[in-house]
Amino acid sequence: MSKHLVTLNVNGEDHVLYVDSNERLIDTLRHRIGLRSVKEGCGTGDCGSCTVLLDGRPVLSCLILTVQARDRRITTLEGLGKGDELHPLQEAFIEDHAVQCGYCTPAMILTAKALLDRNPEPSEEEIKEALGGVLCRCTGYYSIIRAVRSAVKKMHGVRRMENER
Amino acid sequence: MLYFDIHVPESLDDALKVLEEGGGEVVPIAGGTGLIPRLYLRRTRPRLLVDISGFKDMRYVKRDGGYIRIGALTTISDLLESDVIGGPLEAFVHMGKMFGSWQIRNVATVGGNVATSSLIEDLVPVLEVLGARVKLIGRRGERVVAMEKLYDKDKRATSIRPGEMISEVFFEEKKREYWTAFDKMGRRSYLVMALVNVAIMLDMDPKSRHVYDVKVATNAIGGSTPGRARRSESELRGRRLNDGNVDRFLRAFEDELSPRDDFRASAEYRRSIAKVMAKRLLEYCERRISEGGK
Numbered sequence: 001m002s003k004h005l006v007t008l009n010v011n012g013e014d015h016v017l018y019v020d021s022n023e024r025l026i027d028t029l030r031h032r033i034g035l036r037s038v039k040e041g042c043g044t045g046d047c048g049s050c051t052v053l054l055d056g057r058p059v060l061s062c063l064i065l066t067v068q069a070r071d072r073r074i075t076t077l078e079g080l081g082k083g084d085e086l087h088p089l090q091e092a093f094i095e096d097h098a099v100q101c102g103y104c105t106p107a108m109i110l111t112a113k114a115l116l117d118r119n120p121e122p123s124e125e126e127i128k129e130a131l132g133g134v135l136c137r138c139t140g141y142y143s144i145i146r147a148v149r150s151a152v153k154k155m156h157g158v159r160r161m162e163n164e165r
Numbered sequence: 166m167l168y169f170d171i172h173v174p175e176s177l178d179d180a181l182k183v184l185e186e187g188g189g190e191v192v193p194i195a196g197g198t199g200l201i202p203r204l205y206l207r208r209t210r211p212r213l214l215v216d217i218s219g220f221k222d223m224r225y226v227k228r229d230g231g232y233i234r235i236g237a238l239t240t241i242s243d244l245l246e247s248d249v250i251g252g253p254l255e256a257f258v259h260m261g262k263m264f265g266s267w268q269i270r271n272v273a274t275v276g277g278n279v280a281t282s283s284l285i286e287d288l289v290p291v292l293e294v295l296g297a298r299v300k301l302i303g304r305r306g307e308r309v310v311a312m313e314k315l316y317d318k319d320k321r322a323t324s325i326r327p328g329e330m331i332s333e334v335f336f337e338e339k340k341r342e343y344w345t346a347f348d349k350m351g352r353r354s355y356l357v358m359a360l361v362n363v364a365i366m367l368d369m370d371p372k373s374r375h376v377y378d379v380k381v382a383t384n385a386i387g388g389s390t391p392g393r394a395r396r397s398e399s400e401l402r403g404r405r406l407n408d409g410n411v412d413r414f415l416r417a418f419e420d421e422l423s424p425r426d427d428f429r430a431s432a433e434y435r436r437s438i439a440k441v442m443a444k445r446l447l448e449y450c451e452r453r454i455s456e457g458g459k
């Protein structure tokens with residue numbers, strides 16, 4: 001099997017790696033780069049827990065070959081906060097008890113971030129629509145939707161403050 | 166996962182060369198959402214994949230001299246975000262919103278959907294009612310095939326030859342008032358494989374209600390059902406859209422289907438929901454045309 005030299009920009013940092021032809025992005029991220037927030041549930045595209053952002057769009061890292069992600073920008077949950085400072089979505093998920101076992105949480109937060117980047121004030125329907133591809137077996141989803149809505153409020157506050165400055 | 170190699174082509178020429186030299190053992194990979202699960206399940210065992218996902222110039226939706234052209238690498242999300250895909254082409258919007266999940270739509274491509282012939286593809290009936298054609302390119306040149314000639318539904322195969330790949334799908338833009346609509350029925354409302362999907366195109370005079378043209382296609386229904394239901398279409402084409410003619414159209418449609426019976430749904434169930442879906446879609450298109458597309 002042939003190996004390929006690829007460059008991946010992961011959470012703002014370039015990684016240059018030799019990867020096998022059949023290596024999946026999820027395995028590269030978890031086992032070679034050590035980003036354990038990326039979770040494997042089904043491995044076939046149905047659960048969404050392996051979601052990462054590829055050039056800002058949510059995609060399933062279990063269905064992408066690492067070679068195909070060459071030269072692209074990848075964001076995992078580890079890339080969201082700044083040091084000890086959490087992203088408003090992360091804070092809201094904690095405050096609104098949107099996390100139980102936590103397995104779906106990285107995917108939920110990343111997908112919600114991609115939504116808010118495009119649509120800063122989504123309706124409840126739009127939130128449900130966007131998050132529909134990530135399954136959660138614990139929370140019953142209500143607390144997750146609530147958390148996304150409170151993150152919207154937090155972020156608007158921040159944005160307003162930035163505008164006033 | 167199986168052992169296979171992947172080739173990152175330097176140019177389109179290089180990709181076509183490698184595809185041709187490999188015969189059937191070498192296949193293109195675009196988004197991978199169709200191919201990768203099949204590789205895991207060992208349903209397919211190619212020796213080499215040619216990564217065509219980097220060909221950015223095959224990613225477009227454009228109007229061009231009376232035609233609408235969609236590049237093979239256009240994703241389902243690209244379709245939903247395109248300015249060209251609105252108004253009477255609403256079937257693409259209906260289809261796109263029901264396609265997989267956001268994650269899937271961001272990578273799944275038009276070419277990948279059209280090239281697959283597993284009888285459940287959602288884009289296929291939409292393209293069929295628009296009379297779309299598929300442009301295939303290979304080292305020896307290009308050829309154009311009508312959507313309906315692309316599939317051998319019984320054999321679950323396409324007429325794409327080894328060494329060829331889809332570069333675009335295109336269809337003529339209609340000049341008269343028309344509308345398109347799509348619906349899909351599955352076992353749940355999101356991220357679901359269709360039990361039945363139906364697309365309709367209605368080209369009707371809003372005042373006299375004369376039907377210049379109507380096309381209806383199904384895909385997921387299975388059996389040996391062709392994409393288009395031509396006999397049913399002829400019950401309405403050239404006639405007035407009134408209750409009697411619509412009724413004849415729907416009865417013919419029901420007869421013309423030969424749905425499959427499987428663990429997902431019985432043939433009878435598929436037949437009866439397909440009829441209800443066709444009725445609603447037809448009414449929807451009629452309403453949009455009567456309202457002048459508002």
Ligand SMILES: Cc1cc2nc3c(=O)[nH]c(=O)nc-3n(C[C@H](O)[C@H](O)[C@H](O)COP(=O)(O)OP(=O)(O)OC[C@H]3O[C@@H](n4cnc5c(N)ncnc54)[C@H](O)[C@@H]3O)c2cc1C
Pocket residue numbers: 044045046192193194195196197198199200201202217237238263264265266269272273274275276277278279280281285286287288325329330331332356357358
């Ligand atoms: C979780 C999940 C949900 C899904 N939901 C839906 C759904 O709702 N509706 C639906 O219709 N499908 C669905 N699919 C199937 C799949 O996503 C689509 O068929 C998709 O359009 C395939 O595109 P791709 O770019 O990912 O194809 P790939 O996986 O890259 O390729 C699929 C096949 O097409 C061939 N191919 C790709 N591009 C070309 C080309 N340009 N020329 C010639 N051959 C080519 C490949 O060799 C391969 O055989 C789903 C899949 C998953 C995993």
Ligand code: FES
Pocket residue numbers: 039040041042043044045046047048049050051060061062063
């Ligand atoms: S692990 Fe990727 S979708 Fe389930």
Ligand code: FES
Pocket residue numbers: 098099100101102103104105135136137138139
């Ligand atoms: S918190 Fe357990 S799966 Fe969502």
